[in-house]
Amino acid sequence: MNGCVAALSVDTGKVVDIEIMSSYCPTCRKISKMPRSIESETFAADHVCHSNFQGSALKMEAVGATRIFQRSIVKRGLKYAHYYGDGDSKGFISVKDTCGKDSVTKYECIRHVQKRVGARLRKLKSKNKNLSGKSKLTDSFIDRLQNYYGIAVRSNVGNLSGLQQNVIAALFHCSSSVEKPMHGQCPIGKDSWCYYQRALSCGKKPNEKYNGL
Numbered sequence: 493m494n495g496c497v498a499a500l501s502v503d504t505g506k507v508v509d510i511e512i513m514s515s516y517c518p519t520c521r522k523i524s525k526m527p528r529s530i531e532s533e534t535f536a537a538d539h540v541c542h543s544n545f546q547g548s549a550l551k552m553e554a555v556g557a558t559r560i561f562q563r564s565i566v567k568r569g570l571k572y573a574h575y576y577g578d579g580d581s582k583g584f585i586s587v588k589d590t591c592g593k594d595s596v597t598k599y600e601c602i603r604h605v606q607k608r609v610g611a612r613l614r615k616l617k618s619k620n621k622n623l624s625g626k627s628k629l630t631d632s633f634i635d636r637l638q639n640y641y642g643i644a645v646r647s648n649v650g651n652l653s654g655l656q657q658n659v660i661a662a663l664f665h666c667s668s669s670v671e672k673p674m675h676g677q678c679p680i681g682k683d684s685w686c687y688y689q690r691a692l693s694c695g696k697k698p699n700e701k702y703n704g705l
Contacts, residue, residue: 493514494512497513497583498511502576509564513545514545515545517542517543519539523536553582554583557583557584575587576601633666640665644658657677661678661679664678675689680692680693682694
């Protein structure tokens with residue numbers, strides 16, 4: 493089993509460190525199959541094992557991250573203070589106290605948070621068949637909703653109340669239909685992400701594009 497963990501700079505996109513791990517050493521395997529002799533013992537004594545990891549594949553990310561963070565000051569002259577994760581907290585938990593309690597702050601990747609919204613809705617739909625079907629929780633509806641959720645997050649970094657308002661607006665926006673338009677909470681103006689509000693701001697008659705819920 494082989495794997496690697498890399499630390500990248502968010503500012504430059506460059507790799508600042510990498511940890512390559514393997515739980516398998518072909519030479520060790522070869523030695524284990526050799527008949528016991530002076531030659532095999534000499535060969536084993538001179539051998540430098542390439543295996544540097546023991547454990548399950550699930551632990552590899554956390555172990556690699558720990559090694560990179562622990563040597564950052566000595567090897568790179570850097571103190572890593574932020575950890576940008578993909579939702580899996582195993583790696584972060586292993587490094588958050590590297591230079592003292594809670595010395596590393598975790599930041600979530602918006603794209604992964606956005607994808608989790610879609611994943612949770614699809615899981616909900618799979619458990620409740622009544623949510624499937626036309627004008628219900630279709631895959632296209634879920635895709636639209638998670639995309640608007642991503643827009644809401646990106647547009648309101650550091651603004652929790654604005655984020656909450658935009659997430660609710662996105663839900664109503666996606667649920668809107670010709671019979672029942674629900675764009676009252678969407679941002680207004682020509683630069684709005686809501687096609688309905690953009691049309692109104694230009695003095696045009698809005699047209700619903702989707703069936704809604």
